[in-house]
Amino acid sequence: MLKVENLCKVFKNKKKHKAETVEAVRDVSFECSPGEIFGLLGPNGAGKTTTLRCISTLIKPTNGNVYIDSYNVLEDGKTIRSRIGFLTSDMKLDGFFTPDYMVDYFGALNKMRKENIQQRKEYLFNELQMNDFIHKKIDKLSTGMKQKTAIAISLIHDPEVIVFDEPTNGLDVITSKSVTDFLKKYAESGKTIVISTHMMNVAEKLCDRFGILVDGELKELGSLKEILDNNSSDSLEDVFFGYILPPAEGEVNHVQ
């Protein structure tokens, strides 16, 4: 069970000797249960990546906390990291190594025993259909193969919670479908999955519950039906654009 509670993150920037603060995330709260996929939607700069980094212990919340079961990111960072798998789509794995070696390496960094790494590797390579290219250098792989490698790396230690920043960004439709199918299947096995995306079609197909984040604030939270009912809309995309596009003349914007 993942619980984000009143999460705030403020960054301090020094510009020409003037201290400037940027509130990247403001009082964000949501929960995600085992077996559920939670989609954090928002335009670029909305605070999605910052929220996911706070969940993954990469950065510390300024206020609020993130809980996984009874553990929180401020006090139990190491335990949280053992239960979490973090992945971001803008990551470029070192092309010199093979997927097989990289998965072994990250298994070792997660303090797994060799036989456990081997078992887990076999499962992931089969599930992600990677066996044909696990001994090829990452440099020689397609974008989809690289993404599958990154997924295998982040799941090698069988985490309970998966945090995935833009899972289908830059992927072709076939690879994108195989990634979303895999995530669905993985959630069905009782894992908690949080993804961030700005692609509404991906979110609608994949996620059970949603949060729409705009300028660091969570504007909407709930299932697809709840959000559509609340906004008297029949499309998640319309609700989303209602927050980020200026209203047409005579129309009232959600933000207002």
Added chain:
Amino acid sequence: MFSDSLIILKKELKRIFTDRRMVIMLVLVPLIMLPAMYSIMAKMGQARDSDIASFRSTICIYEGTGNEDVMGPFIDALSSFNTSLELVQLEELDAVKQAITDKEKELLLVMPDNFHESLASCSTFDIAIYFNSTADYSDYACNRVIEALTVLSEDIVRERILERDMSEEVLSVFTINEAPIQYDLAKKGSVVGKIISIILPFFIILYLLINSMNVGLDTVAGEKERGTLALILVNQVDRLSIVIGKMMSVMIAAIVGAASSVVGLIIASKYFMGMFGASGAAISSYSMSSIHILQFTIVVIPLAVLVASMVLIVSTYARNTKEGNGMMMPIYFVVMIVGMATMQTGDVPPKWMLSTPVFNSLLVLKDIFMQDAAWSTIIAASLSSVVLSAVFIYLTLKMFSKEKILFRI
């Protein structure tokens, strides 16, 4: 903690030493480049020397007026080596000088008018030799002519002494170090070591830094650039283990690179230094005892750790490898200046140098090559490197806890 660092270290070393391009750059290039450079330099030098020596120089002579009867011995002296002599007239002098400037002729000797009178009265006269110092043939001919005329001058003095029924011995007041005994009281090995000590410490720091930069900037800045640093941080390994593992890999790569350059230098010295004359031949016979190799290791390893930790701190701060390279440039120049400054120090370097890390290590390395290093200075230099490395590692670790630096938010 150490086992976690080992996981990181093993991966980084695999990255470095199984990458063909990296191995070529780190190990093979310095190993082959230095002997190749020395052999080419030696061969070119030999070819140049033999070409100059075999070249027939054109030497122009203006005899001056009234000297026709006394020019014989001068002409004979100048004919003693490979020359073509041309007698020129007063009005031709400017044209000949221009030809020397244009490297068409090698030398012009201008004898003073009526110098036969000075010869007869035993008074001094001046011979002008015009040459071109930028032309190898002219420069060589000038030296040979001065040698020949000096011998001629001594012969004339000898004749004058004999004409006066005096002994030739009056020409020599005393001799110096004529007996066949060892006058140089320097320690065995330190004479040749002194020549080596001028250049080798500079090479060592240069290669330690270049190799650390080649490898070290990618280890953190490269991971930041690729976005994989976050993946490593969301793991069970603590940040100190990551820093130590990465630092050790940079250090090992730097040492391997520096060692291969030293081996390259040794090969070059053994096989090609003999071609550079007597001092070169002496260098090729230089060897170090096991105790000096141990002293060398005690100084070089902490120095490599220091350089590696210095590069790692830059690599951690930089957004990407390109920025890291830019940040390394001032450090690179400072280290170069330090290396060159230690080449110029006398027997007693200033105190501040002895207490400054890197400076003191290079000075101790000089002493080790001269086989004259004191254990106290070796330990002090190594300790100062270790302490400064610890400070750098601490600062790197601090940076690893700064979100702003790690993710450049």
